[in-house]
Amino acid sequence: MIERIETGTRMSKIVKHNGVAYLCGQVGDGETVAEQTRDCLSRVEGLLETAGSSxxxxxxxxxxxxxxxxxxxxNSVWDAWVPAGYAPARACCEARLARSDLKVEIIVTAAC
Known part of the structure; x- marks a missing residue:
């Protein structure tokens, strides 16, 4: 079974399938990459909770x-946020983001 949460015309914020939650990309508010990363990870955490994950x-x-x-x-913000011993597989790349004011976008997949 596939469950879509907060679905709009273009995307769902969360898609769950076979005990896995796939989150849409999250961006954050702020002037610096640290501020945007903190806000972004706060949004990720909220979506994980909604999905029944963490x-x-x-x-x-x-x-x-x-x-x-x-x-x-x-990384200074990421490292402080990820629980010790629970680091996921991770990739980090440079890309042109959807708006010129965005500095970071994070996409997470998690077990439910």
């Missing part, structure tokens, strides 16, 4: 940065 149950994270020069700043 950061400890993350399987994979894909992180897009508008500029890889922000890698260390983003």
């Amino acid at each position: 950061p400890e149950r993350m399987l994979q994270a894909v992180i897009w940065l508008a500029d890889m020069a922000d890698f260390d700043e983003m």
